[in-house]
Amino acid sequence: QSALTQPRSVSGSPGQSVTISCTGTSSDVGAYNHASWYQQHPGKAPKLIIYDVIKRPSGVPDRFSGSKSGNTASLTISGLQAEDEADYYCSSYAGSYTWMFGGGTKLTVL
């Protein structure tokens, strides 16, 4: 059970948009419409920002959006702000009551 594949790093300037991909297989990301995304600032606990591929918890800005195509889930952050600089992790159900996370992506706001 390998981790889901994410780019190690992405970057963007304030106001721009960035997209982080999360690639799995037809047994995990591709099989279920329930991928989730977590934001983690240094030294802090992860925070749920997207669930069920496209839903946002209360309080999460609508600048954060999710999507999925085939075996790849994506997180898009539009109108980048300095406070968006963090690590981002995706997660997916992998069947047989097991769950997995991506390796994480470091977002740098230039």
Added chain:
Amino acid sequence: QLQLQESGPGLVKPSETLSLTCTVSGGSISSSNFHWGWIRQPPGKGLEWIGSIYYSGSTYYNPSLKSRVTISVDTSKNQFSLKLSSVTAADTAVYYCARHRAHCSAGSCYWFDPWGQGTLVTVSS
């Protein structure tokens, strides 16, 4: 507001058993539709799901850790616990507890929220 807090030793010797407890406040651990999970993060690395438990005691474990992991629940104390046996330096990590929507309800599932602040456990002699 639901909050989770991990507690336990910060230093464990190799070959011994790591034991942590997560205390849930602001809500009941006996809530239906939610499991309670453990996730860890080695320093500078990504997240790894360890396992989850329902208030009834039903458990799910990561197959890669299953032989060494035991998760239990104490509903009277609103707590659940993690035991990881035969630890090595590779088990050094920040350990988080989190509420886990492990089964679908109203079309929503498979997410972790909220998370505890995490506790660093170092395996060293």
